[in-house]
Amino acid sequence: MRVWVAVLGVLAAAFQVPRPPPVVWQPQTSGVTVRLRGVSAVSALVAWASGASGTVLRTTDGGRTWTPRPVPGAETLDFRDIDALNDRVAYALSIGPGAASRIYKTSDGGGHWTLQFQNRNPKVFLDAMAFADETQGVAYSDSVDGHLVILTTNNGGREWERVTADRLPPALPGEGAFAASGTNVALVGREHVWIGTSVSRVLGSTDGGRTWTATTTPVATGDATGIFSVAFRDTRHGVVVGGNYRKEAEAVDNVAITADGGATWTLVKNRGLSGFRSVVAWVPTAGERSLIAIGPSGADWSSDDGQTWTPLRSDGFDTASFAPHTVVGWAAGQGGRIAKLTVTRVNTAR
Numbered sequence: 001m002r003v004w005v006a007v008l009g010v011l012a013a014a015f016q017v018p019r020p021p022p023v024v025w026q027p028q029t030s031g032v033t034v035r036l037r038g039v040s041a042v043s044a045l046v047a048w049a050s051g052a053s054g055t056v057l058r059t060t061d062g063g064r065t066w067t068p069r070p071v072p073g074a075e076t077l078d079f080r081d082i083d084a085l086n087d088r089v090a091y092a093l094s095i096g097p098g099a100a101s102r103i104y105k106t107s108d109g110g111g112h113w114t115l116q117f118q119n120r121n122p123k124v125f126l127d128a129m130a131f132a133d134e135t136q137g138v139a140y141s142d143s144v145d146g147h148l149v150i151l152t153t154n155n156g157g158r159e160w161e162r163v164t165a166d167r168l169p170p171a172l173p174g175e176g177a178f179a180a181s182g183t184n185v186a187l188v189g190r191e192h193v194w195i196g197t198s199v200s201r202v203l204g205s206t207d208g209g210r211t212w213t214a215t216t217t218p219v220a221t222g223d224a225t226g227i228f229s230v231a232f233r234d235t236r237h238g239v240v241v242g243g244n245y246r247k248e249a250e251a252v253d254n255v256a257i258t259a260d261g262g263a264t265w266t267l268v269k270n271r272g273l274s275g276f277r278s279v280v281a282w283v284p285t286a287g288e289r290s291l292i293a294i295g296p297s298g299a300d301w302s303s304d305d306g307q308t309w310t311p312l313r314s315d316g317f318d319t320a321s322f323a324p325h326t327v328v329g330w331a332a333g334q335g336g337r338i339a340k341l342t343v344t345r346v347n348t349a350r
Helices: 002-014
Strands: 023-028 036-041 047-051 055-059 078-084 090-095 102-106 114-118 126-131 137-144 147-153 185-188 192-196 201-205 213-216 225-232 238-244 255-258 279-282 291-295 298-302 310-312 319-322 328-332 338-343
Touching: 036 090, 036 328, 047 078, 047 328, 055 078, 055 090, 078 126, 090 126, 102 126, 126 185, 137 185, 137 192, 185 225, 192 225, 192 238, 201 225, 225 279, 238 279, 238 291, 279 319, 291 319
Parallel strands: 036 078, 036 319
Antiparallel strands: 023 338, 036 047, 047 055, 078 090, 090 102, 102 114, 126 137, 137 147, 185 192, 192 201, 201 213, 225 238, 238 255, 279 291, 291 298, 298 310, 319 328, 328 338
């Protein structure tokens, strides 16, 4: 009897129907060939993307068509980050030293753009931004002369104020951020903000960006190495990912999680990421604990708040974003590549 049970078990395993992957990747046509490093999903139908050569794109039909929404006078800029609130309102951030670091806003779907911030300090280099709503936002720059550079707005970007040094921890040598996916700034509500830095610290604020603290994470740091993306699903549970962007297939101490709002971070050592990852995103369904981390060499999936990860078969991308209250998102990357992501299996266990 035991022999037959064993044989039946082997046969069942051999003929078992494979479990479908948790994410369906649907390639789409962007109409451009530049590298896209910014993407912002608003709904299952609306998303924005941005990249080199002043590129800004928008879809309002779920990605069947992507329409250019050019920013006048910005044809040479590299828009590494875009944050959209709906099909009409979006902010685009360009990187670069001095005047190349800018923030634009549109309120009519990209028909017109307003230059809200243009840097005048040749040492400032904007990296990323995030918005809680149409009024409150935070932007981050590489440090300057030993001081962190964080900008905040409370009036929709009409005015950007630099946080004063007395409300910030000192910068570590060379501390900045990797402007690789527009996702090293994260917000939950209007009060909680986190920034992942190039020296693998997480800067945190619980008062809307007025005052800040810094926490060192166990993520590896060094040349071309550090935190590239930070994401929080609530005020307690967060994850940071990164690695060495010059070694895309390697994953060495490049993911850490927190369950106390970023006060402490735990390195994920077993069943971690399978390569360098430039973006991590929560799947924002109710009660969801699932995450996707993506980089130029592939992607990984977690269903337990980032404690364990499973590789996904996918093309490489630089950035990704999921629309609120949906299981639909988009990933974008080199050569104008865009894919629509639809989550087919979620884990609502707590």
